[in-house]
Amino acid sequence: MMFQFENFSDFIYMAGHGQYVWTAYSVSLIIMAFIFVMPLFRKKNIIQKIIKKNH
Amino acid sequence: MASPRWFYQISGRWLPWLSLLTFVSIIIGVIWGLGFAPQDAKQGNSFRIIYIHVPASFLALVGYYIMAISGAIAIIWKIKLADVVMKSAAPIGASLTFIALLTGAVWGKPTWGTYWIWDARITSMLILFFLYLGVIVLQKAYSAQGLSNKAAALLALVGTINIPIIYKSVDWWYTLHQPATIKFTEAPSMHPDMFQPLLIMIIGFYLFYVTALIVSMRAEIIFRERNTSWVKELALNLKDKRPI
Amino acid sequence: MHTLRRYRLTMVIFIVTTTSVAVGLMSYALRENINLFYTPSSVISGDAPVNVTIRIGGMVVKDSLTRSKQSLQSTFRVTDGKSEVDVYYDGILPDMFSEGEGAVATGEINGDLVFIASSILAKHDENYMPPEVTYALDEAAK
Numbered sequence: 063m064m065f066q067f068e069n070f071s072d073f074i075y076m077a078g079h080g081q082y083v084w085t086a087y088s089v090s091l092i093i094m095a096f097i098f099v100m101p102l103f104r105k106k107n108i109i110q111k112i113i114k115k116n117h
Numbered sequence: 118m119a120s121p122r123w124f125y126q127i128s129g130r131w132l133p134w135l136s137l138l139t140f141v142s143i144i145i146g147v148i149w150g151l152g153f154a155p156q157d158a159k160q161g162n163s164f165r166i167i168y169i170h171v172p173a174s175f176l177a178l179v180g181y182y183i184m185a186i187s188g189a190i191a192i193i194w195k196i197k198l199a200d201v202v203m204k205s206a207a208p209i210g211a212s213l214t215f216i217a218l219l220t221g222a223v224w225g226k227p228t229w230g231t232y233w234i235w236d237a238r239i240t241s242m243l244i245l246f247f248l249y250l251g252v253i254v255l256q257k258a259y260s261a262q263g264l265s266n267k268a269a270a271l272l273a274l275v276g277t278i279n280i281p282i283i284y285k286s287v288d289w290w291y292t293l294h295q296p297a298t299i300k301f302t303e304a305p306s307m308h309p310d311m312f313q314p315l316l317i318m319i320i321g322f323y324l325f326y327v328t329a330l331i332v333s334m335r336a337e338i339i340f341r342e343r344n345t346s347w348v349k350e351l352a353l354n355l356k357d358k359r360p361i
Numbered sequence: 362m363h364t365l366r367r368y369r370l371t372m373v374i375f376i377v378t379t380t381s382v383a384v385g386l387m388s389y390a391l392r393e394n395i396n397l398f399y400t401p402s403s404v405i406s407g408d409a410p411v412n413v414t415i416r417i418g419g420m421v422v423k424d425s426l427t428r429s430k431q432s433l434q435s436t437f438r439v440t441d442g443k444s445e446v447d448v449y450y451d452g453i454l455p456d457m458f459s460e461g462e463g464a465v466a467t468g469e470i471n472g473d474l475v476f477i478a479s480s481i482l483a484k485h486d487e488n489y490m491p492p493e494v495t496y497a498l499d500e501a502a503k
Contacts, residue, residue: 063153063310073152076162082227086166086220087147090173094143097212098329101205101336108339112352155491159457164489193369229482230455236397274373278381282388291396291418293465295487307489 119198121338122347128331135328142321149314157311166224168315171299172322174217177245178280180210180326184252185277188270200266201341203273204256205333209326211249218242229293237286238294241279248276398465401439401446404474411470417446418465418484426460439464439476450478457483 067073074080150168157164184206190199221239222232233239255269287296299305305312342348388395398418399409409415419439426437433452437460438445448466458464463484468477490498 065152066155067152076165077156079162079165079227082163082223083151083165086169086223087151090169090216090220091143091147093212093216094325094329097209098325098332101329101333105336105339108336108343109352109355112343112349113356116349116353155493157489158492158495159462159485160489167489189373193366193373228457228485230457231482234397234482237395271376274377275380277377278384282384290392291398291400293397293418293482293484295485298487298489306487308491308494310491311489 119196121197121201121342122345124198124201125335125338128335132328132331132335135324135331139321139324139328142317142324146314146318146321150318154311154314155308160228163224163227164311166220167298168318170217170220170224171315172318173213173220174242175319176322176326177210177213177217177242178283180206180213181245181249181273181280182277183330184210184249185270185273188266188273192267192270197341201334201337202330203252203266203270205330205337207249207252207256207269207273209329209333211246211253213322213326214242214246214249218246234293236292236294237290238283238292241283241286244279245276245283248272248279251276400441401444402441404446404470404476405444409470411472414467414469414479416465416467417448417476418463419446421458421460421462421464423460439466446474446476448476448478448481450481452478452480454481455483457485459483462486 067076074084076083146168150165154165154168156162184203187199187202187206190196191203218239221242225234226232252269252273255272256265258268259265284297286292287294298307299315307315339348339351398416401417401419403409404417409417417439419441422438422440422445426435428435434450435454436447436449438447440446448468450466450468458481463486465482465484466476466478467480467482470476
């Protein structure tokens with residue numbers, strides 16, 4: 063197994079397919095990070111409300 | 118057992134490990150798929166989109182069954198935790214379906230020559246996306262939570278017929294989309310050098326699904342039980358620490 | 362099992378089966394419309410409508426592609442293994458388009474059963490292979 067590209071700019075360009083590949087990967091990973099982090103913030107908010115109410 | 122409180126406590130112990138495992142496997146899969154897997158003889162580098170497209174589509178379908186079955190359990194046996202699963206599974210499934218549609222469109226342009234076509238596979242996948250949205254909306258439709266959940270679970274159950282249709286659409290009808298590469302009955306029609314990272318990504322997406330579901334369920338449990346003494350106690354214990 | 366639970370379980374099973382049967386019958390009845398394209402056989406047999414915009418799909422026959430030297434015009438034949446149809450197209454073919462691969466064409470069948478395409482899409486198969494492996498297989502086949 064070896065790195066398939068000569069250099070970094072080849073890796074970004076991907077022989078013309080870079081725009082499609084990088085769009086697919088980046089948007090997907092951003093969405094995934096978002097659905098993972100959102101409930102953490104939601105939980106934090108709820109707990110802070112409970113703390114305020116019981117202060 | 119199987120009470121929301123019990124689940125909250127036990128999942129808290131697994132969560133750090135699951136998150137770490139998810140993160141590591143997806144990072145390995147992404148680096149392997151983007152940089153180290155060989156390109157395809159016909160499609161070139163655009164083929165690398167498969168490492169997101171296939172696992173996302175896979176979990177979008179599996180996730181629908183998880184949502185519908187827990188909806189049925191919630192209706193029949195009135196188990197609170199099943200209701201929490203159904204509610205948390207819907208937005209995760211919708212997001213994965215969206216990712217599948219988006220990566221498919223972006224992959225379609227350089228291979229087929231179009232972003233979109235109304236063939237049976239793609240149209241049924243779009244219907245899946247709307248079914249997920251329908252379940253999300255129905256959960257908020259009535260002011261009585263019990264009624265909303267029942268309506269959402271029924272829609273989820275009615276929609277299960279779409280899953281075998283999506284899966285078999287490429288065999289039953291003439292479509293632009295190609296048949297499945299990974300089959301249950303035979304070896305994948307893919308070179309091992311390309312299949313290994315795909316397997317890592319599928320495992321990574323499974324882990325991601327479980328982790329995201331747990332994180333979302335924990336927030337939902339805290340919300341539903343916000344007036345109980347154990348949640349109040351938990352909140353006050355966290356007051357001095359940074360709540361996660 | 363509790364009577365009420367058994368009733369709910371029956372209802373759930375009933376709803377899932379009836380909708381499944383309904384959707385199954387509907388998609389069976391509409392199968393011609395759900396198909397994205399007509400096959401070359403249905404064009405030859407006259408099942409595909411003439412002078413109406415439709416799609417046809419099949420494999421591009423080896424050595425059938427001719428490109429005009431002065432313009433973007435090209436002709437090729439598509440086959441489903443039984444029948445072949447001539448396709449005429451004036452435009453840029455997709456990058457992945459090639460002989461021996463699948464293609465889906467949108468356009469009309471004219472009176473001589475020639476398909477006048479207004480757009481062409483490439484259809485690929487489910488097999489993935491690195492270039493060196495394909496090369497080695499091609500060499501071994503020679």
